[in-house]
Amino acid sequence: MQIKNEHYTGSWDMEKDVVIVGGGGAGLAAAVEATDAGAETIILEKQTRIWDSSTAISAGSFAFAGTDIQEKQGGRDSNDLFYKDLMSVGKQKNDPKLVQTYIEHQLNTYYWLKKLGVKWADFVSVVAGMSVPRAHLTDPLELVRILYRTARKQGALVFFQAPVIGLLIGERESVIGVNLQERTGATTRIRARKGVVLASGGFARDPRRLANINPKFAGVVATSGIGHTGDGLEMAEALGASVKDMEYVKPSFELHVNGNTSEDIALLFLSGGIIVNKKSQRYVNESISYKDTGLLTLDQPDAIGYQIIDQKIFERQVRLAKKSSIDFGLGLDDVKIRFLVKGDTIEELAHKIGLLPEALRKTVDRYNGYVDGGKDLEFGRATLAGNYGRPVKLDTPPFYSFETRAHFLSTYAGIAVDKDMHVLTRSGDIPGLYAAGEVVGGFHGDGYHSGAALSQAVVFGRLAGRNAANRQ
Template sequence: MIAIPWSSEVDVVIAGAGGAGLEAAIEAALAGASVLVFEKQARLLESSTAISVGRISFACTEIQKQNGIEDSNDLMIRDIMETGHYKNDPELVQAYAANQLDTFRQLTNLGVRWSPTVSALAGMSVPRGHLTDPIDLIRILKRAVDVQKVPVLFQTPVTELITDQNGSVIGVSVLERSGLTSRVRARNGVVLASGGFARDAQRLTIIDARFSKVVATSGAGHHGDGLRMALGLGASTRDIEFVQPSFELHANGVTSDDILILYYQGGIIVNTLGKRFVNESISYKDIARVCLDQPRMMGFQIFDQTVFEKAVVAQQAAGQGSPMTLDAVKIRMLLSATTLSELEDKADIPSGALQQSIDRYNHFVTSGIDVDFGRQSLAGKYGSPQRIEKPPFYAFATIGHLLATYGGIAVDKEMQVLRNGSPIPGLYAAGEAIGGFHGASYHSGTAIGKALVFGRLAGGNAALHKH
């Protein structure tokens, strides 16, 4: 047999330097492993984690307690499972709940700073969206990786997984900046932390042809490389059929600066004909799915001055930007008018249609029963709907965007990649590369959450499991 020419050898190889990959590197190094991280992009700040809004779901934190919010792991598990329509893998949801508070504390100890308030968003029974500056977060994680003396090689994508005669993963091929391919041996394991596939147009079109018209806003490297490599070894997948855009991006927008979610603060959503088409308290992923069937695949968030003022107060309390708030960028994108008929005119909604929808909605709020869509709360199970009646009135033209793909490689609770129900020895995955955690829909703040929490698990386990 010809020996494979390895160009270098470490215990753990990690593909991707986003939230999951950096957390995996820290944990693997702390467990005593030698680690090498490969990153496809040229810069640290091109990952989804870095360009995200930075809102993360944690339960039972000191910040929740300071805000008088009572939460529990059990409540969080129930919320995530319910939001995912019970299609989630309960073992992954339990693993998240069991490790999330420790991850929150690890991040805080590393120097991550949090907004003093927490927000209630999709799927939550109580506010548990903890906001941080995602660029600070990723820089702090990279600093911790540097402290462990783990090299991160940029512009060096992992292109292939290398297996031995038993099918165990024993290394990777990488494309070096020089254009040469080299082979790196991973004595203990390889962690795929390479994000999702929001920029893999071919795979998305197979799932739903309409996705070719949906804007992708994820990290630039999200071409589904990890998924492709794992599938090449026969790995199973979970939840890919549930990929959906998220309803929150301004119709002309491209980045997270253009995101607004004020229907969770009391706004409603109408289509371009001025008609409501959905229960606004459900997950923005479910709202986006319904919106794909609306004219121009677009809707308007409609709200009044009461909601506007609430959002400004939330912004001041949070101390930084958030989808719940109205900063200068978002205010510039708003249509506003002192009467609903003027707003109809500005938004090009048929005359009288918006007035009719709001009259009907206000009647539902007063009577306590939304006979059209069954809205009973503001977000998830939290808050009470309120009448829309105080001028001026506002409209924010909104579309769905693919910011994350949520489904992907099947893993067990140790983050080992599964093939027909059994782990592929030596192969781990974490973050957006995996499926099974979210189920059919999405509980806010758990995409970054699962990257960080499961990244740590994957790195720690890969370090310990020698072949």
């Protein structure tokens, strides 16, 4: 599919107020807000159904601060702390204004989703980047269904198998519509009286762009939604849009070597496990963002890391999985347990996974010594995840290993936008063009605060949809 924008002055096959490219979390949230604001709205989705988007296939962990669930669990969280965590995990490279915009709307978005009927698990967890538990779990497919039904009920039209192949440009380089490729190969021109919202996701399935960013990314597997080929990004770039965070693109460390969906993801190192390479050596502070760990893993032998845990971590994570029917990376459910290799001793485990027993024993003993001494002399691990929790010793047999590789589930970089989600060039905005969700850059900076990709998609989608609808 070739992406190409076009200057256009001819007639139209269809007219709407707001045209949304992509029917995932950002696009559906945009449609709910746009229709609520009274705009005639259409979503164009290139896949055949709503459950192929990254939002639908995700692990369903949303970062929010200040919610009723946190309060019930006795946690103290605030916009200030959340802002600090986002900036800190992004190594202060994130766009502070964009992060602030998100912060201003995150909590009301949680309640907005709840009011629409989204059900949240009744506990919160800590994942990478969090100072306090703020990962809110929901069934992502059900969330997508709720947004879809709401948008449809409010009058939005949704076309499937409707890939947008380019933007249509009018006077003063403003965006006035889109070109849609029909199944027959014919092109349909849809006018957007008020605005076009790019909500087409990231570029995890654009190997050429990834290899250009870093040749090491060439063979890294993608697990994102299958539509993530960077179409919206390409359209916006061709119009001169600025991009952000491209230099920080990294794969995530969490996928089992034989896995390829979110069910095959485990983050046991964030619950106290360690990560070793094929030489049985630790190579990272396990508490940092799993994006950073992903990049470091590409430099290890065969680009593999083994998550190693003991029985007490195993039992805690099994209990966590039982608390919620929703699958996520921290809990150990039957699917993930199937991937674990077990050994009664560290030496037996090493033998079973093909590592040198003596070497793994030494690494675990050294790590346990650091925990006892209160200081990790090699990698400086002082927490379980982000700024939360204290490391624990691996001393309770049996022991387990989860053989892990890095993968691209998301790209966390893209188009520059302002606080109203207008797409920005170096000299101003592109009239009529908005962006939201993973296609946007500048929010994550050089890192990734878990759960913030999903919540960002909905928060920014809502803003983009409403602002496009209200454009004069």
